[in-house]
Ligand SMILES: Nc1ncnc2c1ncn2[C@@H]1O[C@H](COP(=O)(O)OP(=O)(O)O)[C@@H](O)[C@H]1O
């Protein structure tokens with residue numbers, strides 16, 4: 001791997017334990033923007049610190065899951081260490097590596113995934129001389145506290161990094177706000193602290209996020225979600241009449257019996273998916289609920305004679321799913337209903353112009369202007385109001401646009417969440 005000279009902040013994160021001004025600290029916390037160079041310098045600094053102060057000791061490197069940890073942290077770290085002359089013996093089945101350098105001894109580094117089943121129990125038994133918690137804000141508090149409690153060896157230090165979340169998050173309140181009491185060195189990273197980030201990539205990130213997610217991931221601030229969920233939606237830009245040349249068709253459904261049902265018909269034209277038409281039925285407003293068969297008839301009306309390949313539907317709509325399957329005309333896909341990831345990816349799809357709404361879809365256009373975050377909620381939840389077309393759109397994006405279909409860059413940012 002080719003290094004650019006480390007930025008000043010990266011150098012501090014690498015060497016704080018050796019500097020007479022900062023070595024008094026028991027912990028280091030690096031937070032801030034995505035891709036700001038936190039993980040690279042901290043993981044390297046962690047092993048260098050261990051090698052300079054311990055021999056034959058045990059350490060832990062923890063990520064959200066072991067899989068993401070290996071991909072984002074361990075693999076690049078071992079490659080870098082080898083190029084610096086370290087011997088790294090990776091026991092992947094046992095999930096640890098022995099890292100040594102001639103003349104300065106050998107230490108063992110265990111790998112844990114804070115969200116993996118049973119990880120808290122696994123870490124419980126060992127005594128550690130230090131831990132590195134990468135993306136600590138994504139791990140359960142119980143795991144983090146268990147891991148910290150294992151660091152009982154004299155001279156042990158705690159290394160934390162994360163991207164910002166909601167300011168009500170326990171890690172923010174317990175560690176960042178109380179850094180003095182915890183005797184922790186706090187470094188705040190921005191994208192300018194990563195010397196390897198090109199202007200192009202930086203601008204792409206700036207374009208990709210808006211609202212609270214822009215503040216968090218680009219500016220690196222711990223910002224509350226408030227106001228509209230999709231503040232980037234702009235009628236001037238995102239509402240337009242579709243061309244006649246769509247080549248593929250899908251329908252996405254959010255099903256309600258008492259609450260409204262919202263179905264959207266999507267057509268693909270080139271690279272863009274247009275919401276061509278919609279069906280929105282509010283039983284409460286109409287004073288009359290519809291049966292599954294009646295909804296199914298409307299689904300068929302919505303499809304008309306178009307070759308709709310797939311109906312993507314709310315996974316909890318069991319009776320409606322059975323009804324659609326029984327008729328045999330459409331293939332059914334149960335939607336991925338992870339709300340925050342879905343909102344994130346839908347935001348990306350709107351900003352990057354991958355979905356456009358036809359002016360005739362008045363219900364989704366109305367919901368865009370009303371769908372907002374629940375400001376009373378501590379963990380980034382949207383209000384469960386005006387969310388029916390919003391949900392069917394999210395199911396559609398998760399099934400058709402998100403993930404690897406968005407290309408490497410989108411897939412990267414989506415994976416992280
Ligand atoms: N000094 C550097 N020289 C070369 N590449 C770097 C340097 N600092 C960071 N990078 C690269 O930039 C990317 C983002 O860095 P990373 O440490 O993963 O950021 P973060 O943890 O803040 O998201 C990684 O691919 C990393 O290898």
Ligand SMILES: [Mg+2]
Pocket residue numbers: 038039040134135
């Ligand atoms: Mg990182």
